[in-house]
Amino acid sequence: MATIPIEHAVLALIVLPLAAAILSIFAGKRGPTLALGAAAIQAAAACRIAMGLNQNGAIRYRISGWGAPLGIDLHLDGLSTIMLFLSTLVGLAIAVYATGYFAQDPAHKSGADPARAFWPLFLLASAALNALFLSGDLFNLYVTLELLTLAGVALIGLAGSVASLIAALRYLIVALVGSLFYLLGVVLTYSTYGTVDWELVRAAASPDIASRTALALFTIALMMKTALFPLHTWLPDAHSNAPAPVSALLSGVVLKASFYMALRIWFFAFPAVSSPAPAQLVGALAACAILWGSIQAVRQRRAKLMLAYSSVAQVGYLFMVFALMWGDSAHLAWQAAACLALSHACAKSAAFMSVGTIALSCGSDEIRRWKGIAARYPSAVLSFAVAGVSLMGLPPSGGFVGKWLLLNAAMTGQGIGLVAAVVGGSLLAAAYIFRVLAVAMTSGDSREAALVPAALKWPPLVLAILSILLGFIAAYPLSLLEHGAPLTGRSGP
Amino acid sequence: MNNAQIYSLCGAALFAMGLWGVVVLRHLFRKIIGFNIMGAGVFLILVAMANRTHTPQPDPVPHAMVLTGIVVAVSATALALALLRRLYHETGLATLPARGADPHGNDSD
Numbered sequence: 001m002a003t004i005p006i007e008h009a010v011l012a013l014i015v016l017p018l019a020a021a022i023l024s025i026f027a028g029k030r031g032p033t034l035a036l037g038a039a040a041i042q043a044a045a046a047c048r049i050a051m052g053l054n055q056n057g058a059i060r061y062r063i064s065g066w067g068a069p070l071g072i073d074l075h076l077d078g079l080s081t082i083m084l085f086l087s088t089l090v091g092l093a094i095a096v097y098a099t100g101y102f103a104q105d106p107a108h109k110s111g112a113d114p115a116r117a118f119w120p121l122f123l124l125a126s127a128a129l130n131a132l133f134l135s136g137d138l139f140n141l142y143v144t145l146e147l148l149t150l151a152g153v154a155l156i157g158l159a160g161s162v163a164s165l166i167a168a169l170r171y172l173i174v175a176l177v178g179s180l181f182y183l184l185g186v187v188l189t190y191s192t193y194g195t196v197d198w199e200l201v202r203a204a205a206s207p208d209i210a211s212r213t214a215l216a217l218f219t220i221a222l223m224m225k226t227a228l229f230p231l232h233t234w235l236p237d238a239h240s241n242a243p244a245p246v247s248a249l250l251s252g253v254v255l256k257a258s259f260y261m262a263l264r265i266w267f268f269a270f271p272a273v274s275s276p277a278p279a280q281l282v283g284a285l286a287a288c289a290i291l292w293g294s295i296q297a298v299r300q301r302r303a304k305l306m307l308a309y310s311s312v313a314q315v316g317y318l319f320m321v322f323a324l325m326w327g328d329s330a331h332l333a334w335q336a337a338a339c340l341a342l343s344h345a346c347a348k349s350a351a352f353m354s355v356g357t358i359a360l361s362c363g364s365d366e367i368r369r370w371k372g373i374a375a376r377y378p379s380a381v382l383s384f385a386v387a388g389v390s391l392m393g394l395p396p397s398g399g400f401v402g403k404w405l406l407l408n409a410a411m412t413g414q415g416i417g418l419v420a421a422v423v424g425g426s427l428l429a430a431a432y433i434f435r436v437l438a439v440a441m442t443s444g445d446s447r448e449a450a451l452v453p454a455a456l457k458w459p460p461l462v463l464a465i466l467s468i469l470l471g472f473i474a475a476y477p478l479s480l481l482e483h484g485a486p487l488t489g490r491s492g493p
Numbered sequence: 494m495n496n497a498q499i500y501s502l503c504g505a506a507l508f509a510m511g512l513w514g515v516v517v518l519r520h521l522f523r524k525i526i527g528f529n530i531m532g533a534g535v536f537l538i539l540v541a542m543a544n545r546t547h548t549p550q551p552d553p554v555p556h557a558m559v560l561t562g563i564v565v566a567v568s569a570t571a572l573a574l575a576l577l578r579r580l581y582h583e584t585g586l587a588t589l590p591a592r593g594a595d596p597h598g599n600d601s602d
Binding site: 070146153154165166168169176183184187194 | 508511512515521524528531532535538539542545552554555558561562565568569572573576577579580583584589590
């Protein structure tokens with residue numbers, strides 16, 4: 001595999017899913033095979049890129065040799081590699097799960113076929129994600145984020161219920177407003193610096209009023225798209241009313257895309273403009289998100305809604321990094337961001353998929369109806385429990401390492417309020433995870449284990465175990481992260 | 494005040510008006526129109542920005558961005574309209590219900 005040039009792997013990550021998306025519209029019954037093949041090749045390409053990164057370091061790939069500012073540059077560094085890893089591996093697991101899920105889905109059997117629309121949209125979302133993580137300029141980030149949003153909205157609508165239509169519309173409206181805020185930020189950036197390439201912007205940036213306004217517009221836009229408290233209200237409905245594979249994709253991967261963009265813009269394009277004061281504000285909102293999301297998650301009666309509110313809280317953990325990316329705590333916070341993003345992607349997708357398996361058979365995701373289901377769906381409950389360990393942040397999971405790094409960063413900086421929010425959020429997470437497990441493990445249901453197809457059983461289990469394993473192998477992604485870390489030569493507050 | 498500044502201010506005003514429409518108006522069609530007015534505002538600023546070269550040759554990059562932006566806005570509007578039609582077809586409503594009003598929801602924010 002090492003003989004394949006890294007540029008080909010980079011291009012394949014964008015071209016392949018895009019081509020497969022178009023082909024899968026016409027592929028009919030072969031759609032799932034096509035999508036699985038594309039997803040597997042993407043995961044292989046991401047592995048190739050990670051290997052190449054350790055040899056060559058960060059690269060910039062000028063498509064057709066034009067180069068910025070006129071041409072389109074792809075940028076590959078540690079952060080983008082980790083995000084590509086995340087999106088392709090979780091994407092592959094979701095693709096396998098979806099083949100099993102849609103074969104069982106009642107809507108599929110009754111003739112209305114969400115599966116046929118799922119594959120093109122899923123592949124389109126993969127292409128958009130990969131292109132987003134490879135974009136070297138702010139305008140391409142905008143275009144890819146739009147592609148991702150539109151595919152995401154259509155995927156939510158696949159469920160076909162009125163609730164999912166309403167959720168899709170609510171998401172679409174927030175996302176569209178967010179995208180125009182973002183575009184206005186791009187406009188201001190271009191008018192000030194005459195380029196949208198973020199490396200050129202970084203070289204030229206100075207903290208004048210236009211740049212500050214642009215940064216504010218970018219931040220608001222990405223807070224909307226990532227559903228940071230108090231702009232989170234669209235998320236619970238959108239993620240809980242979608243089909244299970246879609247919920248897993250949206251909560252696990254798509255949320256990370258706009259968070260990644262926020263990191264890029266704050267610490268790669270505008271390090272000269274961003275400053276600790278607004279970052280503290282973002283951190284305060286993040287703390288509110290953790291507490292509010294967790295409290296709401298504890299209160300929910302439906303498991304999918306509970307997981308969706310848990311995502312609101314997890315977005316809070318991610319954005320808390322912003323308040324800590326300054327001074328001595330910067331490097332720890334930077335590592336925490338990657339670790340939390342990776343472990344949440346694996347754990348939340350696994351949790352949504354296991355809940356989806358149970359809801360598919362029970363016909364309901366209301367927790368009180370789940371008495372004794374552990375006997376009936378042992379593998380699904382097991383993957384939920386294992387994923388839950390990472391969501392709570394118990395050692396030795398990846399979630400634990402992420403929270404540990406975050407806590408250390410908060411102790412190094414002066415973030416006692418942030419420490420309290422992280423600890424409080426973890427306790428509340430334990431409350432909502434154990435509440436489900438307590439109901440699921442009550443005895444009284446003497447039925448024997450139901451037959452669950454392998455495609456529904458293994459993907460959540462593998463991802464859940466991966467989210468735990470991350471706690472042991474975190475050193476590898478963290479070493480990748482050192483390629484192109486943003487912290488050299490940054491002045492403190 | 495030169496032409497480019499007048500255009501930019503008009504664009505900003507359109508953006509604010511559109512945003513007001515999206516946030517305040519309840520009818521979904523009006524929200525979609527509001528989004529398009531916001532978009533028109535951004536595009537107007539982009540078109541005016543081609544003047545940043547201050548020569549007879551305008552900067553072509555903002556114009557290319559406008560084209561891309563319009564394509565995105567058109568597709569997003571089409572998707573929103575399709576969803577709205579489906580919603581109207583299924584429920585007879587063209588507004589979003591208050592949050593937590595659906596029978597399954599038990600969230601309260």
